[in-house]
Amino acid sequence: MSASIIDGKAAAQALRDRLAIEVSRIDAEHSWVPGLAVVLVGEDPASQVYVRNKGKQTAEAGMRSFEHKLPASTSERELLDLVESLNRDDAVNGILVQLPLPEHIDAQLVIETIDPAKDVDGFHPMNTGALSNGDPTALVPCTPLGCLMMLREQFPEGIAGLNAVVVGRSNIVGKPMAQLLIAESCTVTVAHSKTRDLPALCRTADILVAAVGRPEMVRGDWVKEGAVVIDVGINRVQLEGQEKARLVGDVAFAEAAERAKAITPVPGGVGPMTIACLLRNTVVAACRQHRVVCELG
Numbered sequence: 001m002s003a004s005i006i007d008g009k010a011a012a013q014a015l016r017d018r019l020a021i022e023v024s025r026i027d028a029e030h031s032w033v034p035g036l037a038v039v040l041v042g043e044d045p046a047s048q049v050y051v052r053n054k055g056k057q058t059a060e061a062g063m064r065s066f067e068h069k070l071p072a073s074t075s076e077r078e079l080l081d082l083v084e085s086l087n088r089d090d091a092v093n094g095i096l097v098q099l100p101l102p103e104h105i106d107a108q109l110v111i112e113t114i115d116p117a118k119d120v121d122g123f124h125p126m127n128t129g130a131l132s133n134g135d136p137t138a139l140v141p142c143t144p145l146g147c148l149m150m151l152r153e154q155f156p157e158g159i160a161g162l163n164a165v166v167v168g169r170s171n172i173v174g175k176p177m178a179q180l181l182i183a184e185s186c187t188v189t190v191a192h193s194k195t196r197d198l199p200a201l202c203r204t205a206d207i208l209v210a211a212v213g214r215p216e217m218v219r220g221d222w223v224k225e226g227a228v229v230i231d232v233g234i235n236r237v238q239l240e241g242q243e244k245a246r247l248v249g250d251v252a253f254a255e256a257a258e259r260a261k262a263i264t265p266v267p268g269g270v271g272p273m274t275i276a277c278l279l280r281n282t283v284v285a286a287c288r289q290h291r292v293v294c295e296l297g
């Protein structure tokens with residue numbers, strides 16, 4: 001089998017097109033547009049590029065974008081004060097504080113200070129709890145939500161009853177991905193660094209999600225024939241004798257593509273969908289805050 005390549009860029013564009021239509025409808029009917037605040041502490045160049053892309057795509061969808069760039073020396077108290085002022089700002093419907101934060105700042109405390117109704121990352125315990133309770137009003141973390149949207153497209157007959165293996169148990173991807181798949185009635189196994197015979201476990205997966213942050217760790221012979229493979233990894237690897245770093249996923253793409261039915265590439269797979277889902281969560285959050293109906297499902 002030779003896999004079809006799941007076009008995350010196109011899927012993200014299609015979602016952003018729907019969002020733009022919804023935003024212009026809201027503007028016409030209610031005279032407001034959703035606003036997203038992104039907070040970046042420190043000057044990590046990769047993070048800066050990523051924040052710039054988010055700002056651009058937010059504006060392209062007709063939404064308001066508020067960027068707050070703070071120096072790495074910002075104190076925890078100053079950051080908490082900013083978050084609290086964004087919580088009170090009616091023009092701000094979604095708040096994202098870019099992670100990781102400098103070591104002198106307690107990231108969990110910052111997350112718990114964000115108003116759960118504006119927590120478009122879905123990292124607040126109120127939202128993680130709601131997701132694990134199967135509460136449809138939970139704001140769901142963007143990366144797993146994007147993965148689920150792409151998975152659904154691959155299975156017109158539905159994913160209920162399929163075996164899903166999630167490799168990685170992080171709070172931002174592995175755990176919420178597992179919760180979403182449980183809610184979809186998959187049979188879910190979460191694997192991690194202590195898992196015994198990971199290759200054999202992965203070979204049981206109809207749906208294989210790799211979210212470990214180790215370049216090309218998942219090999220081709222770990223993939224069941226006809227499986228759908230979602231590669232969440234975005235690893236920058238510096239090749240000898242080459243100037244620019246190359247982006248690779250957590251899956252050895254060429255090998256896996258020989259056995260999978262479909263697979264996401266890196267770049268151009270999960271990453272673009274993550275940003276589109278952030279915008280989607282912002283529109284959904286804004287509609288709830290204004291108590292208007294949102295036509296995004």
Ligand SMILES: Nc1nc(=O)c2c([nH]1)NC[C@@H]1CN(c3ccc(C(=O)N[C@@H](CCC(=O)O)C(=O)O)cc3)C=[N+]21
Pocket residue numbers: 050096097098099100121142234247266267268269270271272273274275
């Ligand atoms: N509070 C918080 N929420 C996040 O969602 C969050 C965060 N912090 N910190 C950083 C990570 C990273 N992340 C990415 C999203 C999209 C791409 C993306 O679009 N990548 C492109 C390639 C970009 C490139 O070329 O570098 C792609 O995969 O095609 C990458 C990385 C969200 N994160």
